[in-house]
Amino acid sequence: xxxxxxxxxxxxxxxxxxxxxxxxxxxxxxxxxxxxxxxxxxxxxxxxxxxxxxxxxxxxxxxxxxxxxxxxxxxxxxxxxxxxxxxxxxxxxx
Amino acid sequence: xxxxxxxxxxxxxxxxxxxxxxxxxxxxxxxxxxxxxxxxxxxxxxxxxxxxxxxxxxxxxxxxxxxxxxxxxxxxxxxxxxxxxxxxxxxxxxxxxxxxxxxxxxxxxxxxxxxxxxxxxxxxxxxxxxxxxxxxxxxxxxxxxxxxxxxxxxxxxxxxxxxxxxxxxxxxxxxxxxxxxxxxxxxxxxxxxxxxxxxxxxxxxxxxxxxxxxxxxxxxxxxxxxxxxxxxxxxxxxxxxxxxxxxxx
Numbered sequence: 001x002x003x004x005x006x007x008x009x010x011x012x013x014x015x016x017x018x019x020x021x022x023x024x025x026x027x028x029x030x031x032x033x034x035x036x037x038x039x040x041x042x043x044x045x046x047x048x049x050x051x052x053x054x055x056x057x058x059x060x061x062x063x064x065x066x067x068x069x070x071x072x073x074x075x076x077x078x079x080x081x082x083x084x085x086x087x088x089x090x091x092x093x094x
Numbered sequence: 095x096x097x098x099x100x101x102x103x104x105x106x107x108x109x110x111x112x113x114x115x116x117x118x119x120x121x122x123x124x125x126x127x128x129x130x131x132x133x134x135x136x137x138x139x140x141x142x143x144x145x146x147x148x149x150x151x152x153x154x155x156x157x158x159x160x161x162x163x164x165x166x167x168x169x170x171x172x173x174x175x176x177x178x179x180x181x182x183x184x185x186x187x188x189x190x191x192x193x194x195x196x197x198x199x200x201x202x203x204x205x206x207x208x209x210x211x212x213x214x215x216x217x218x219x220x221x222x223x224x225x226x227x228x229x230x231x232x233x234x235x236x237x238x239x240x241x242x243x244x245x246x247x248x249x250x251x252x253x254x255x256x257x258x259x260x261x262x263x264x265x266x267x268x269x270x271x272x273x274x275x276x277x278x279x280x281x282x283x284x285x286x287x288x289x290x291x292x293x294x295x296x297x298x299x300x301x302x303x304x305x306x307x308x309x310x311x312x313x314x315x316x317x318x319x320x321x322x323x324x325x326x327x328x329x330x331x332x333x334x335x336x337x338x339x340x341x342x343x
Binding site for chain 2: 026
């Protein structure tokens with residue numbers, strides 16, 4: 001998974017995540033929006049005038065006191081927690 | 095935080111229907127997409143024809159061979175692009191079936207024995223060697239392990255009053271699974287998808303239940319439903335971990 005930071009400020013981050021598609025990006029975006037301190041999160045699969053670029057670009061804006069990169073890490077943690085919880089729920093029902 | 099609840103409605107080796115409560119639409123869709131495109135299966139990719147005196151071209155038979163589901167162990171026994179060789183030798187008059195394929199690996203076998211490949215007439219013969227590779231549904235539909243994977247909102251049916259005595263006799267069609275006021279889960283096929291069959295004298299309202307999705311999962315036989323669901327979830331988890339690691343650097 002190759003990352004390319006496009007823009008980085010304390011409360012804002014724009015990062016290209018190579019090789020991912022809607023499957024993961026939408027889950028991640030959904031998890032980020034549920035994460036504390038995140039003001040806005042979105043992704044764009046084919047940024048306009050990108051010259052054919054189709055790797056998704058994730059953009060996060062955070063509230064004061066939350067570093068955008070930390071928020072991204074918290075978002076990934078949340079996805080991991082969700083998958084673990086679903087595995088557990090599925091297994092206990094199966 | 096994430097508090098999920100899974101209830102099975104139907105359950106079989108290759109087909110299941112289950113309700114998940116507490117799941118967001120984004121997560122539900124991620125799981126669905128992962129099950130279709132990101133769970134690898136073995137499928138024939140290259141064919142070497144030794145003899146083909148059948149009525150079809152090599153290419154046509156190769157396409158048919160590619161579509162035969164092969165059992166795929168997902169426990170880490172195989173890596174992406176690993177190859178398993180299968181051989182076929184059938185002489186007419188006879189029909190060549192998927193079950194006639196002889197695999198070099200016990201773990202990778204045709205999932206169905208009775209998929210017809212071609213009907214061979216007297217004097218026609220088919221002999222070939224085929225390489226199956228582990229690939230992803232993302233790249234070719236023949237690698238899809240989940241053939242019919244989807245979900246619907248759970249629908250809650252509430253009785254709001256008596257049906258008007260002189261009302262038009264129109265069906266009220268719903269599909270999927272409904273939840274009655276008593277909390278019972280009923281697949282709509284049980285009443286012909288028509289609410290007036292189940293509630294002939296009542297006026298009812300139907301609402302989607304938020305964050306409750308009924309998944310329909312069917313596999314092509316490459317593995318069972320549990321394996322597919324688990325592999326779909328693990329695929330999302332793996333990517334989250336990979337991203338987390340990349341971010342920490």
